Amino acid sequence: MAGQDFPLFQHRPFLLFWLGRVFTSMANNMLAVAIGWQMYDLTNSAMDLGLVGLVQFAPALLFTLVVGHVADRYERRLILSLCLTLQVLLVGVLLLSTHEHWINRELILICSFLIGTAKAFQLPTQQALAPLTVPTQHLPRALALASSGTQFAIIVGPALGGLLYALGASVVYALCALLSLVSAGCFWLMRLEQQQTLRREPVSLQSLFAGVQFIWHRKAVLGAISLDLFAVLLGGATALLPIFARDVLMVGPLGLGMLRGAPAAGALLTSIWLTRHPFERNVGKIMFGAVAIFGVGTIIFALSHSFVLSLAALFVTGIADMISVVIRQSLVQLETPDDMRGRVSAVNSIFIGASNQLGEFESGVTAAWWGAVWSVLVGGIGTLVVVAVWMRSFPELTRRQRLGQPPQP
Structure with a gap:
């Protein structure tokens, strides 16, 4: 069946992939809330909260080259099952x-740290x-639909984790x-649509890199990945939302929750729309x-003193970010041969993680x-400057x- 009429949710491999991704994202978001609250309850230290984030991100940086090689050398669904089983055991310890x-x-x-290693x-x-x-x-429609599930988990997971934490951290765990x-x-249980191409050449520096x-x-792949890195690095305002909620907009904790949810809401609605209306032309210009x-949207948010306008600006940034993410992920996956996808995805994950982590650090330093x-x-x-420079x-x-096709000369 062609085009947008292909029944993704009736296609068993994708349905299992979608459910696995949603449940994983839900668990990770709830786990982040529980670990953060429990650490702060135990130590009352903001530094220890920062250490939790650092030790979870460190394995992704340490094992980048190894992770990609493993993902191309062994069956991916088996790797995912083992990683999640390890996470079950570690959460059981907590x-x-x-x-x-x-x-x-x-x-x-x-x-x-060990959970971060499994996630790496x-x-x-x-x-x-x-x-x-x-x-x-x-694939572009499938990635959009998968992203909609992830955004749903990002919205619901922390709220559910916070609600259940009132009954005790053990309930959340x-x-x-x-x-x-x-x-x-x-x-x-997945039976894949396409057979994975397994790499069996000896491990070497060349294969690792x-x-x-x-x-x-x-x-094209380098431009798409690096564009996301620098745009998020410069344009992200998430780390500073508590300051805006308290000192600029004066809306308190409830307003802070709404501000945090606005980009995810925009991203969720956009990802649902993209499952029915995938981009078919001018994908490069649309991404830029x-x-x-x-x-x-980030500039409008910075200058706004209206809570409604700030919510709208963040909602729009969520829409724009989701469009960029779906195009970038589709382009990277379709441009990459299957026997290279693990190693390319590992490098891509570092770019994404670095943009988020370093972006929060950059926001904190410049705000100070x-x-x-x-x-x-x-x-x-700075984001607008990056767009102009990258287009040239x-x-x-x-x-x-088009996605998955070489650019026209």
Whole structure:
């Protein structure tokens, strides 16, 4: 069946992939809330909260090259099942230690590092698995639909985790373990649309760095990934939302929750729309336009003193970001041979993680120098500058007409 009439949810490999991804994202978001609250309850230290994030991100940086090689060398659905099973065991340790009252700061940090290690293998493998779940021509729609499930989990997961935490951290951990176990089962039961191409050549420096070399020599892929890196690095305002909620808009904790949810709501609605209306022409210009709109929305948010206008600006940034994400992910996956997807996805994951982590650090530093408003304003302007520079530096990406096809000369 052609075009948008292809029944994605009736296609068993994709349905299991979608369910596994949603349950995994739900568990991860709930787990982040529970670990953060419990650490702060135990230590009352903002530094320890920062350490939790750092030890979870560190494995992705440490194991990037190994992760990609493993994802291309072994069956991806098996890797995902094993990673999620390990996460179930680690969450079980947190559950047991909480229930028996011997949980402490050091145990939380150790478990966070090991959970981060499992996620370091899980996330790139999950990205590389997606193209094998549907016929190639339906991948952009499939990625949009998968993103809609992830956005739903991002909205619901933290809220549900916070609600259940009132009953105790052990309740949240129990549900996280159950969701991770169900996810592992979904990936294990998949029968893929396309056979994975397994790499069996000896491990060498050349094979480990093959993903980096591939991206460097594919200018369209390099341009798309680096555009996202610098746009999010400069334009992200998430880390400073508490300052805007309290000191600029004066809307309190409830308003902060609405501000945090606005981009995800925009992204969710957009991803649903894209499942029925995938982009078929001028995808390069559309992606650059979306990132430019993201920058404009960031500037409006920085200058706004109206809560409604601020919500609208963040909602628009979520829409623009989702358009950019779907095009970029589709382009990267369709441009990459299957036997390279693990290594390329591992490098891509580092770019995404670095943009989010370093973006929060950059926002904090510039806010300390200039104030929150100027920090976000300069970041939004910087995003527009990046768009202009990248359009000139990567003309083959600007000229790209369709996903999965070479650009027209």
